[in-house]
Amino acid sequence: MRIGLVQEQSLKLNMTQELQQAIALLQYSSADLLSYVHELAMENPLIEVKETYRSPYRQVSKNSDKQSFIENTCKEKASLREHLRSQLIDFHLEKKDRDCLSLLIDAIDSNGYLKDCLKDLASVIDVSEEFLESKLYFLQSLEPAGVGARSLQECILLQLRRLPARNYLAETIVEQHFQAFAEKSWKELSKRLKIKIIEIQAIHELIKKLEPRPGLKYESDDMSYVTPDMTIEKVDHKLHIIYHDELMPQLIIHHPLQSDEAVKEENDTRDYYSKKLTQGKWLQRAIQQRKETMVNVMRVIVEKQEDFFIKGRSFLKPLTLKSIADLLDVHESTVSRAVKDKYVQTPHGLISMKTFFSTKIDEDKGDVSSAAVKIKLAEIISSENKQKPLSDQKLANLLKNDYDIRISRRTVTKYREQLNIPTSAVRKEY
Incomplete structure (x- = not known):
């Protein structure tokens, strides 16, 4: 065995603090991101936060701040x-x-x-x-x-x-x-x-x-409500993505190094403000990159799920995070973070972005997703004769004969339980 020095060349990805924070920002919901921006602005004197007119997390009255304060106070709920x-x-x-x-x-x-x-x-x-x-x-x-x-x-x-x-x-x-x-x-x-x-x-x-x-x-969570990050509108037979920039406050980054002579003279002070300026610019870029990633992911979703937006929920197609990632040439985890805790207003209601992803239920029918089958299953059960509810086997037969959806009785049972729908014996009314 010979001992010696060997020189090798390799590629290695170093996760800088800025990159780690950018990844964290991507998976934040709008509420979490807003909170993070305010926290950062408290620590960084160069970041000024200007509230936009529309804020889903703090309703502002058009008449006066005093009226808004009174209204918000009255709406507070005791635990x-x-x-x-x-x-x-x-x-x-x-x-x-x-x-x-x-x-x-x-x-x-x-x-x-x-x-x-x-x-x-x-x-x-x-x-x-x-x-x-x-x-x-x-x-x-x-x-x-x-x-x-x-x-x-x-x-x-x-x-x-x-x-x-x-x-x-x-x-x-x-x-x-x-x-x-x-x-x-x-x-x-x-x-x-x-x-x-x-x-x-x-x-x-x-x-x-x-x-x-x-x-x-009495839980405080009941007081919260979801505001969509994006809206999908149909205009002239085309689907358009509207990103709600107004959900985020406007960031103003000040540049004291250009105007303050005292800052230029003190090395420690200059270094401090230089770091804070870099942090402020990074935050602006990270928020813009978050927006671009979300819009790009949504654009592909709209292309792949066009039938859903036009015809309804039961037309959801199988779609995976990996397929979106491959089309955008990004990592699968990036897509996962981009859709986490994000919501979209569609012609068929407010939808979590995660809803658009589901697996196919039949190898021979790649255009039928498990989500679409669950929707159809719920529709059938809701319209069944309550005095003679359908068993899981009869539901499987009905899906096969009337909708050409071939799944086993066991799969029907699994989907029914995931929908929190009780058995036919419990659903029966007299």
Whole structure:
């Protein structure tokens, strides 16, 4: 074995900090990018952010800033825990009672349920489980109805007991026969309770109007809304891509090195401002590059999914990230980042850019995508006879005979479950 020095020539990609940040910017949603720009402007004195007229994240009144402030203040929503605590103000409670209720409120999850074991919670503040349970019953009497439930069954029962017109049969069924009712073993239930199936059906319709997650409406996420990054419009039989530049604020990069004599004299100060100037220019270029990449990806999507934009959702074709990347001569990960958390307004509604990508379901029929099949499957089920719902096998046969879509019963089951559509037995109405 000989030991010696060998010289080799190779290519190696070094990920500079600027390149890493540019990649991060591409995958940011408009909201995240806006937040990032404001954070950077706080650190960089050379970056000035001028808000554009249209901002999806901060609505500005045309009349006055004061009016806008009042409107936005009125729209603020209390969280579920804040809402529950505010209701305790009206009660004169002992410290022990208030401590127990505070503990229970903190343990409530975003859906309004209490998932923690009462025994474990009771040990935290050294009270008996029975005493803490009595405080839970008090908490369950507050608004919204169903809050503090430990299961879906208890949540529904709490809401039924709060109805202005009590339905005692519904309460009995939920309290004592919930599993049979949920599994739609209604024939057995009708025999057991000696009632007609149509009465059980009426109770089912009543329960469908209740809220299975009573705390969800107090979540701050419900206040947010999605604003499209681009809009696809059909003009003179042609599809046009409109990129919403107004979503981003206008960036102004100042150049102190050209005008400030004091900056020119101090080396440290000059170096500092030089770095900040470079950072500001990079940010402008990165935002522009993000826009160009998104528009280029969308342009290819429009070309490949033209039937979708013209005819509707059921005409989605199979499309992969790799096929787009190959056409644009970029890496597949670049396309993935460009469509992440991005939305497009189309003639058929607001669509996530990820929606346009799906695999084909039949090797012999490359123009049929799994997304299109799911849409068609949902349409068939929504229009079926509810008294005689279609089984998965019948759905597979119908797709084959009426729409020339050949998929197995097992695939129908998989797609149905992905759409959160229950089995035919559960869908059946009487």
